Amino acid sequence: VALSMNSTWSLIADLDDPALQPANWQADALPPLPPEDIVLYELHIRDFSARDPSVPPELRGTYLAFTLPDSYGVRHLKRLAAAGVTHIHLLPAFDIATINEDRSTWPETDFAALAALPPDSDQQQAFVAQTRGADGYNWGYDPYHYNAPEGSYSTNPEGTTRILEFRQMVAALHQMGLRVVMDVVYNHTNASGLSEKSVLDKIVPGYYHRLDANGNVASSTCCANTATEHAMMGKLMRDSVLLWSRAYHVDGFRFDLMGHHMKADMLAVQTALNITPPPMEEGPGVGATPYLYGEGWDFGEVANNARGVNATQANMAGTGIGTFNDRLRDAARGGNPFQPPQIQGFVTGLYTAPNEASDLPENSQKALLLDLQDQIRVSLAGNLADYPLINAEGNPVTGAQINYNGQPAGYAQDPQENVVYVSAHDNETLFDAIQYKAPLALSMQERVRMQ
Numbered sequence: 001v002a003l004s005m006n007s008t009w010s011l012i013a014d015l016d017d018p019a020l021q022p023a024n025w026q027a028d029a030l031p032p033l034p035p036e037d038i039v040l041y042e043l044h045i046r047d048f049s050a051r052d053p054s055v056p057p058e059l060r061g062t063y064l065a066f067t068l069p070d071s072y073g074v075r076h077l078k079r080l081a082a083a084g085v086t087h088i089h090l091l092p093a094f095d096i097a098t099i100n101e102d103r104s105t106w107p108e109t110d111f112a113a114l115a116a117l118p119p120d121s122d123q124q125q126a127f128v129a130q131t132r133g134a135d136g137y138n139w140g141y142d143p144y145h146y147n148a149p150e151g152s153y154s155t156n157p158e159g160t161t162r163i164l165e166f167r168q169m170v171a172a173l174h175q176m177g178l179r180v181v182m183d184v185v186y187n188h189t190n191a192s193g194l195s196e197k198s199v200l201d202k203i204v205p206g207y208y209h210r211l212d213a214n215g216n217v218a219s220s221t222c223c224a225n226t227a228t229e230h231a232m233m234g235k236l237m238r239d240s241v242l243l244w245s246r247a248y249h250v251d252g253f254r255f256d257l258m259g260h261h262m263k264a265d266m267l268a269v270q271t272a273l274n275i276t277p278p279p280m281e282e283g284p285g286v287g288a289t290p291y292l293y294g295e296g297w298d299f300g301e302v303a304n305n306a307r308g309v310n311a312t313q314a315n316m317a318g319t320g321i322g323t324f325n326d327r328l329r330d331a332a333r334g335g336n337p338f339q340p341p342q343i344q345g346f347v348t349g350l351y352t353a354p355n356e357a358s359d360l361p362e363n364s365q366k367a368l369l370l371d372l373q374d375q376i377r378v379s380l381a382g383n384l385a386d387y388p389l390i391n392a393e394g395n396p397v398t399g400a401q402i403n404y405n406g407q408p409a410g411y412a413q414d415p416q417e418n419v420v421y422v423s424a425h426d427n428e429t430l431f432d433a434i435q436y437k438a439p440l441a442l443s444m445q446e447r448v449r450m451q
Helices: 045-049 063-067 072-083 111-115 123-129 161-175 231-248 263-272 300-305 326-333 362-380 430-437 444-450
Strands: 040-043 087-090 094-096 143-149 179-184 252-255 291-294 322-325 388-390 396-398 418-420
Touching: 040 045, 045 063, 063 072, 063 161, 087 252, 111 123, 143 161, 143 231, 161 179, 161 231, 179 231, 231 252, 231 263, 263 291, 322 326, 326 362, 326 430, 362 388, 362 418, 430 444
Parallel strands: 040 087, 087 179, 179 252, 252 291, 291 322, 322 418
Antiparallel strands: 094 143, 388 396
């Protein structure tokens, strides 16, 4: 549960040692919160303070930046908490395989030169690419060791400092009234086989990873897929979640590519955490246990329950485990991440302000807009499969009868299973999407209004 710099050595640490605990750690807790009341704010630990001039240089990009009460970033978080945000979703913060934790090796970025480039240029990408891979920056979806905090976010990546500082970050966020969600990536590892950064495959070759018909490690996640349907990989996931919940006081878990886990494995995690399935009102300690949610996408070798009932949007209905709602996202923005970026949606000008790329007749645009409005109405009502409404054609229907690309728009059985969003770390921000999709002549004031 502890590591040396760059994970050269593993260390055994006593997580109950008072020296590794912030002040009042045993009393660190926030009151229960019903899952339906959760408001999430996503951020990256290094991004949060890397360029904040109110943070001392040695603390920028670290866990301890969250403990500075008067920094610009912390003041912003306090304002968000006052406005109703309840949870901070941290992009992966376990040990990451693709970040060199030795900060002395990181090249300095010439931000003045970067800012001097034309705003409509592609030179910025080339500029950043020069140091990509060596600058100590990554989103973190490259898991190396699941059960230790990432060392590059610590002031000292050697030994146990990262343990104390991660806990100090959590305690500071709790003091702001913000709960902590950890982004967990148990669906794949950075490497397998005999690779330098292969871990599980060196313990029991061919067991912890999911294999294809030819005996090769499946890689539909773009990395080495794990097989949590195997007893000990499932146990590793459960034990890891319990560790972060109990030893680090993490309040929720966002499962990357959750559809690559089996439904039974997610329910086992839920049981291990003593989470009461809905209706939550009938169980003790409403909301006191961690909230679980994830990406319920259905693709790869597990698609359509090919390896067992997997943890997809439809399959997780009734479990109390949330899934990201792409229905509202796509209806609001227009199109989807795999379609041309200028396709418009409800908030980006479909029918009301057609852009230059639109080739749909006016009546077709209106019909599509009305269909998207139905999807949004269902999403705002908990995305419930049995939600009754009058659709755009004037007919009484349920949420499950509203069409979303050939699938039911409404699929949830309880509102806590519906994670609504229009922008996340994947793909363009909502503002950038609006720039793509809005007509060229639209004023900046109108673009901001869309946002």
